[in-house]
Amino acid sequence: VAATLPRLDCPVVGPGDPRYDALRRVWNARVDVRPAAIAQVRGPADVQDALRWARERDVPVSVRGTGHHVAGLGVREGGLAIDLSGLASVHVDPVRRTARAGPGATWGDVDRATQAAGLAVTGGRISCVGIAGLTLGGGYGWLMRRCGLTIDSLLAADVVTADGERARASADEHPDLFWGLCGGGGNFGAVTSFEYRLHPVGPLVTAGAVFYDQEHLPAVLRGFRALMAGAPDELGALCNVVRLPPAPFVPPGLRGRPAVAIAVCHSGSEEAAARELAVLGDVAPPLLERIGAMPYVRAQRLFDAAGRGGSFVHGAAGQLASLDDAVVAAVEEHAARLPSPESIVMISAMGGAVARVPQDATAFSHRDSAFAYAVDAVWTDPAEGERHLAWAGALAADLEPFSTGVYVNELGPGGDVARAYAPATLERLRAIKRRYDPGNVFDANHNVAPAHAARAATAP
Numbered sequence: 001v002a003a004t005l006p007r008l009d010c011p012v013v014g015p016g017d018p019r020y021d022a023l024r025r026v027w028n029a030r031v032d033v034r035p036a037a038i039a040q041v042r043g044p045a046d047v048q049d050a051l052r053w054a055r056e057r058d059v060p061v062s063v064r065g066t067g068h069h070v071a072g073l074g075v076r077e078g079g080l081a082i083d084l085s086g087l088a089s090v091h092v093d094p095v096r097r098t099a100r101a102g103p104g105a106t107w108g109d110v111d112r113a114t115q116a117a118g119l120a121v122t123g124g125r126i127s128c129v130g131i132a133g134l135t136l137g138g139g140y141g142w143l144m145r146r147c148g149l150t151i152d153s154l155l156a157a158d159v160v161t162a163d164g165e166r167a168r169a170s171a172d173e174h175p176d177l178f179w180g181l182c183g184g185g186g187n188f189g190a191v192t193s194f195e196y197r198l199h200p201v202g203p204l205v206t207a208g209a210v211f212y213d214q215e216h217l218p219a220v221l222r223g224f225r226a227l228m229a230g231a232p233d234e235l236g237a238l239c240n241v242v243r244l245p246p247a248p249f250v251p252p253g254l255r256g257r258p259a260v261a262i263a264v265c266h267s268g269s270e271e272a273a274a275r276e277l278a279v280l281g282d283v284a285p286p287l288l289e290r291i292g293a294m295p296y297v298r299a300q301r302l303f304d305a306a307g308r309g310g311s312f313v314h315g316a317a318g319q320l321a322s323l324d325d326a327v328v329a330a331v332e333e334h335a336a337r338l339p340s341p342e343s344i345v346m347i348s349a350m351g352g353a354v355a356r357v358p359q360d361a362t363a364f365s366h367r368d369s370a371f372a373y374a375v376d377a378v379w380t381d382p383a384e385g386e387r388h389l390a391w392a393g394a395l396a397a398d399l400e401p402f403s404t405g406v407y408v409n410e411l412g413p414g415g416d417v418a419r420a421y422a423p424a425t426l427e428r429l430r431a432i433k434r435r436y437d438p439g440n441v442f443d444a445n446h447n448v449a450p451a452h453a454a455r456a457a458t459a460p
């Protein structure tokens with residue numbers, strides 16, 4: 001534990017500072033840890049200084065983006081948190097169709113800047129989530145079936161590695177490091193800048209959701225499965241088990257009602273969207289239809305209420321090869337007992353461009369999944385934790401036999417990385433870790449242990 005605060009060029013905040021509590025907080029209130037110090041870095045040189053200071057004193061470090069990981073990995077007890085949230089600039093080159101963004105930028109920042117040029121990159125479906133952790137794990141979003149995962153559009157990253165050096169990683173420079181950054185999480189260094197390839201999108205897309213009474217859940221999930229079996233790449237979609245929120249778009253009489261929703265973002269023409277989404281009126285009688293043409297930037301904000309944070313969250317997740325009737329039955333079994341209005345079961349459709357990238361092109365291991373599920377129990381009264389954990393645990397246990405692995409950005413605290421990566425991928429990540437971080441300085445993450453010397457020699 002650091003006895004004194006580091007003296008760096010950038011602001012350093014420690015316990016006792018009035019800003020400390022706000023800065024140590026992460027999205028999931030269950031993570032209540034007290035770093036020894038938080039360095040509010042302003043550029044790569046500050047990151048190098050912070051890292052050097054910590055290494056000379058054996059102080060453990062963590063690297064923090066916007067703190068949205070459900071496991072709260074960006075801060076650690078007694079460590080030095082390198083807080084990158086101040087590096088939030090976004091520069092778009094509309095001619096080259098690229099964007100360069102700092103690791104503290106949110107998807108809202110990136111979407112606003114890129115859409116000004118009619119361009120976009122696959123980003124998180126909540127605008128306040130940070131780009132860094134999301135990109136380094138892979139990156140799911142409304143556009144992924146059309147443009148691939150976020151990493152499929154990553155062109156380069158600037159990194160401060162464990163030895164305190166700066167490196168640029170791309171397909172041509174440090175290609176092994178670049179491969180590891182594309183899905184391997186924050187294991188290989190602190191990324192100080194991301195460069196993305198952009199795609200023409202919008203500015204108008206067709207987005208929103210159709211809500212059905214929860215008694216129709218099996219029919220809606222089967223309808224969702226049929227919809228996605230023939231869907232164009234332009235259609236991104238989720239099927240969520242929810243309670244209708246107390247939001248202005250919900251008539252007062254329906255608020256709080258157990259429901260199942262198909263949420264969509266169709267980035268093709270309005271006519272194509274109308275044609276391809278017409279079926280949503282037939283899968284079951286809709287309670288509420290809220291789908292229409294809107295700017296992509298607004299579509300990206302539709303579910304922002306979930307991003308605010310400050311609640312206690314227990315998440316469980318998995319990848320699915322298919323949405324079998326047995327999965328539908330497991331979800332139905334637990335849906336009626338959704339433990340709070342904020343709790344959710346989310347099934348997202350993968351496929352399309354995600355599946356067309358070869359498995360070994362990046363470190364992301366779930367290209368062949370047709371769907372991914374996430375079960376989130378969300379509560380605000382600490383005394384209610386047990387009930388929520390029991391519900392999420394029971395549903396997760398029933399879904400687990402169907403899971404083919406877990407997306408690293410949804411892996412809970414203490415989660416096993418062997419569930420996030422295929423064996424060959426993990427072996428390759430361990431060899432890269434040995435090369436760039438043999439002492440495992442960057443271990444506040446879902447950690448890839450450095451390969452042993454003999455094994456590293458045989459790895460690519």
Ligand SMILES: Cc1cc2nc3c(=O)[nH]c(=O)nc-3n(C[C@H](O)[C@H](O)[C@H](O)COP(=O)(O)OP(=O)(O)OC[C@H]3O[C@@H](n4cnc5c(N)ncnc54)[C@H](O)[C@@H]3O)c2cc1C
Nearest residue numbers: 065066067068069074103125130132133134140186191445
């Ligand atoms: C409300 C909500 C919605 C979400 N929606 C999506 C979604 O649509 N699609 C999706 O794919 N995921 C989604 N996620 C999951 C998201 O990908 C992860 O929470 C991700 O970790 C968030 O990034 P962050 O920068 O806030 O990471 P943090 O929580 O700050 O850190 C997470 C990990 O990344 C590492 N890290 C962060 N920044 C850097 C950096 N610059 N260099 C090196 N390592 C770094 C940290 O050390 C830590 O190990 C969502 C999460 C929430 C809470």
